[in-house]
Amino acid sequence: MRINVIGGGLAGSEVALSLADFGKEVMIFEMRPARKTDVHQSEDFAELVCSNSLKSKSLDNASGLLKEEGLLIGSRLLEAAHRHRVPAGKALAVNRETFAREITRRIENHPLISVRREEVCQLDISGSVNIVCTGPLTSECLENYLGELFGNALFFFDAVAPIVASDSVNFERAFVADRYSDTGDYVNCPLTIEEYEVFWKEIVSAEVLEIENFSDRFLFERCQPVEEIARSGKEALRFGPMKPVGLTDPATGEEPFAVVQLRKENLSGSLLSLVGFQTRLKWSEQKRILGLIPALRNADIARYGVMHRNTFLDSPKLLNPDLQSKDYQGLFFAGQICGLEGYVEAIVSGRLVAINVNRFVDGRRTLIPPKETMLGGLVNHVTVSGRSPLRPVYANFGLLPEIRMRDKREKNRRKVLRAQEQIEHFLEEVRK
Ligand SMILES: Cc1cc2nc3c(=O)[nH]c(=O)nc-3n(C[C@H](O)[C@H](O)[C@H](O)COP(=O)(O)OP(=O)(O)OC[C@H]3O[C@@H](n4cnc5c(N)ncnc54)[C@H](O)[C@@H]3O)c2cc1C
Numbered sequence: 001m002r003i004n005v006i007g008g009g010l011a012g013s014e015v016a017l018s019l020a021d022f023g024k025e026v027m028i029f030e031m032r033p034a035r036k037t038d039v040h041q042s043e044d045f046a047e048l049v050c051s052n053s054l055k056s057k058s059l060d061n062a063s064g065l066l067k068e069e070g071l072l073i074g075s076r077l078l079e080a081a082h083r084h085r086v087p088a089g090k091a092l093a094v095n096r097e098t099f100a101r102e103i104t105r106r107i108e109n110h111p112l113i114s115v116r117r118e119e120v121c122q123l124d125i126s127g128s129v130n131i132v133c134t135g136p137l138t139s140e141c142l143e144n145y146l147g148e149l150f151g152n153a154l155f156f157f158d159a160v161a162p163i164v165a166s167d168s169v170n171f172e173r174a175f176v177a178d179r180y181s182d183t184g185d186y187v188n189c190p191l192t193i194e195e196y197e198v199f200w201k202e203i204v205s206a207e208v209l210e211i212e213n214f215s216d217r218f219l220f221e222r223c224q225p226v227e228e229i230a231r232s233g234k235e236a237l238r239f240g241p242m243k244p245v246g247l248t249d250p251a252t253g254e255e256p257f258a259v260v261q262l263r264k265e266n267l268s269g270s271l272l273s274l275v276g277f278q279t280r281l282k283w284s285e286q287k288r289i290l291g292l293i294p295a296l297r298n299a300d301i302a303r304y305g306v307m308h309r310n311t312f313l314d315s316p317k318l319l320n321p322d323l324q325s326k327d328y329q330g331l332f333f334a335g336q337i338c339g340l341e342g343y344v345e346a347i348v349s350g351r352l353v354a355i356n357v358n359r360f361v362d363g364r365r366t367l368i369p370p371k372e373t374m375l376g377g378l379v380n381h382v383t384v385s386g387r388s389p390l391r392p393v394y395a396n397f398g399l400l401p402e403i404r405m406r407d408k409r410e411k412n413r414r415k416v417l418r419a420q421e422q423i424e425h426f427l428e429e430v431r432k
Contacts (some may be wrong), residue, residue, distance in 0.1 A: 001361055002027065004027050004028075010045070012045075014046075018354030019112075024358060031118060054094070057090055070420070072353065073375075075351040077349070129332070137311065143156065150318055153316065158312070159278040163393075165270065169262070170298065174187050186275070189261075191257060193291075229249045234280060241261075265386070266371070266398075321368040342394040375423075403415060403418075
């Protein structure tokens with residue numbers, strides 16, 4: 001059976017090299033250099049498009065844990081990254097040119113990999129196995145094709161409000177209540193008039209990230225960045241995302257002057273997103289501004305807000321946890337197009353999909369990583385427990401099943417130990 005890998009970025013390169021090393025013949029399609037994206041600079045496979053950092057190596061960090069799991073399950077790209085590392089303290093940073101060149105050379109010279117430098121605009125979904133790894137900047141023709149294939153469950157733009165870990169919210173300054181019903185689904189963070197005034201003054205002058213090639217066609221009225229709303233007048237937020245109407249703060253027995261609402265981002269409620277707070281503020285500014293909301297003074301930000309072009313599937317509707325389409329057997333996805341954001345997330349999901357495609361082609365059961373592992377937590381979030389419509393995520397401890405205890409460091413340490421134990425079990429399954 002023919003195996004097509006579409007897209008030669010981080011996920012696609014991992015899939016192709018892994019499958020070839022499993023002994024499978026692979027055809028990889030990459031549209032560069034004939035057709036460029038807005039961010040890639042070279043013709044190489046596995047180009048790191050922005051920072052050269054694969055984030056922390058430390059195991060008290062979610063990305064560090066994901067990297068360890070990726071290496072354990074045999075990621076070809078993570079193994080290569082270590083050979084191209086440059087000094088960066090606790091982070092794994094790489095020389096991006098030599099890294100991408102090595103991966104390109106290995107793909108081009110592998111006897112089981114054929115390279116086609118062409119744009120793919122549709123898939124042969126009945127006759128071949130396809131792994132789509134075209135990333136956040138999937139070309140328009142393929143976007144259109146996938147849009148038709150999956151109805152309206154494909155997104156082209158990401159406008160995400162910051163997401164915080166619920167165990168870092170100060171509930172002495174927050175209360176649970178809904179505006180118009182009694183389901184208790186919202187956490188409300190009230191501000192007094194004085195707190196609101198400081199908040200407003202700081203947000204209107206905070207630094208915004210200038211995004212190259214950012215197109216205004218993505219800025220819908222209903223999706224205005226919170227700082228833009230604030231700039232339209234001192235009261236605008238109080239009549240918009242911070243409106244207090246219908247809420248009574250049990251601490252005062254009165255309607256607060258303004259409120260920031262938090263909504264569950266996953267079924268367990270370990271992650272909460274700020275309702276209506278999509279933003280283009282710089283990440284350091286987001287941390288500072290959120291710190292002005294009393295209940296969020298010490299909040300752990302699991303994901304910063306972003307607004308950018310980003311093609312991704314509504315994976316909870318479309319994909320099984322083996323990252324295969326629910327509707328089309330043999331159609332797999334890996335990398336950011338599944339809603340898994342970040343270099344390491346793309347690479348490790350690529351390895352998982354390669355393991356599963358290898359088994360699928362051999363007529364064996366595909367595998368799902370335990371949700372206690374960081375890889376399993378990510379996959380579980382984007383395919384099962386995350387809210388639809390999906391918000392893309394990167395590795396964070398809030399994705400892992402809760403361990404009830406107050407000390408956050410100890411809690412995360414135990415989550416890491418549990419993940420390490422579980423990934424070993426997964427590895428045994430992979431080796432069977
Ligand atoms: C501007 C920007 C900056 C980012 N910075 C960071 C960062 O600093 N750190 C981080 O961890 N993450 C970052 N990310 C997020 C993410 O990790 C990267 O985008 C990552 O490269 C995703 O890997 P991928 O394999 O899914 O997609 P990509 O690496 O983008 O690979 C997709 C490949 O598919 C090709 N392709 C697209 N359409 C077609 C088609 N129709 N036919 C054939 N080929 C096609 C593209 O040319 C590309 O080579 C950034 C994302 C963006 C957009």
